[in-house]
Amino acid sequence: DVKVTQSSRYLVKRTGEKVFLECVQDMDHENMFWYRQDPGLGLRLIYFSYDVKMKEKGDIPEGYSVSREKKERFSLILESASTNQTSMYLCASSPSYNEQFFGPGTRLTVL
Amino acid sequence: AQSVAQPEDQVNVAEGNPLTVKCTYSVSGNPYLFWYVQYPNRGLQFLLKYITGDNLVKGSYGFEAEFNKSQTSFHLKKPSALVSDSALYFCAVRDRGGGGADGLTFGKGTHLIIQP
Numbered sequence: 001d002v003k004v005t006q007s008s009r010y011l012v013k014r015t016g017e018k019v020f021l022e023c024v025q026d027m028d029h030e031n032m033f034w035y036r037q038d039p040g041l042g043l044r045l046i047y048f049s050y051d052v053k054m055k056e057k058g059d060i061p062e063g064y065s066v067s068r069e070k071k072e073r074f075s076l077i078l079e080s081a082s083t084n085q086t087s088m089y090l091c092a093s094s095p096s097y098n099e100q101f102f103g104p105g106t107r108l109t110v111l
Numbered sequence: 112a113q114s115v116a117q118p119e120d121q122v123n124v125a126e127g128n129p130l131t132v133k134c135t136y137s138v139s140g141n142p143y144l145f146w147y148v149q150y151p152n153r154g155l156q157f158l159l160k161y162i163t164g165d166n167l168v169k170g171s172y173g174f175e176a177e178f179n180k181s182q183t184s185f186h187l188k189k190p191s192a193l194v195s196d197s198a199l200y201f202c203a204v205r206d207r208g209g210g211g212a213d214g215l216t217f218g219k220g221t222h223l224i225i226q227p
Contacts, residue, residue, distance in 0.1 A: 004154075035214070041219060042218055042220050090155065099145055100214075100215060102156070
């Protein structure tokens with residue numbers, strides 16, 4: 001079975017802090033994704049990566065950056081956390097042109 | 112651009128009755144279509160997908176979905192609902208003509224509530 005893990009299930013940070021969310025997949029998938037999920041808005045794509053050191057902006061990249069130094073790991077970085085970044089963050093991976101497999105999510109609260 | 116609409120925020124069904132969760136989509140080319148389910152405080156779980164071929168797709172937990180190209184719909188169905196089916200359901204689309212590894216476009220989700 002594909003396994004996608006995220007470093008934290010719950011995280012509380014203060015405004016202005018730098019925040020790292022880590023995601024690891026164990027199936028050698030080329031593609032990895034970061035989404036945020038908010039009630040009534042569904043999932044919105046922040047960034048994705050189709051190869052090591054490659055990244056593409058999604059629909060809502062502002063305030064975020066990403067890093068993919070190894071194929072299995074995709075990190076989401078909040079350079080200076082703000083309260084409007086309080087959300088559920090979901091990481092996913094997929095082989096090309098196929099369904100995505102999701103991690104359990106990280107619920108981030110920014111105070 | 113691609114988009115997905117789930118017109119119902121919530122669907123209520125009595126246990127044992129058939130259920131339908133609606134989804135319509137818009138893509139410039141031909142679609143890949145997916146259904147996911149999310150239980151409370153969990154990530155999304157893949158249920159089923161339409162890539163090509165038979166318009167009726169069968170998936171996990173007894174769910175199925177019918178691809179209707181003329182109505183641009185991909186409704187999720189189950190013949191007999193269980194209380195354990197209560198969850199948040201997401202429809203998603205990807206344009207088959209899109210390049211690279213574009214992310215999926217998700218609907219806003221439909222809460223399915225099965226009443227005992």
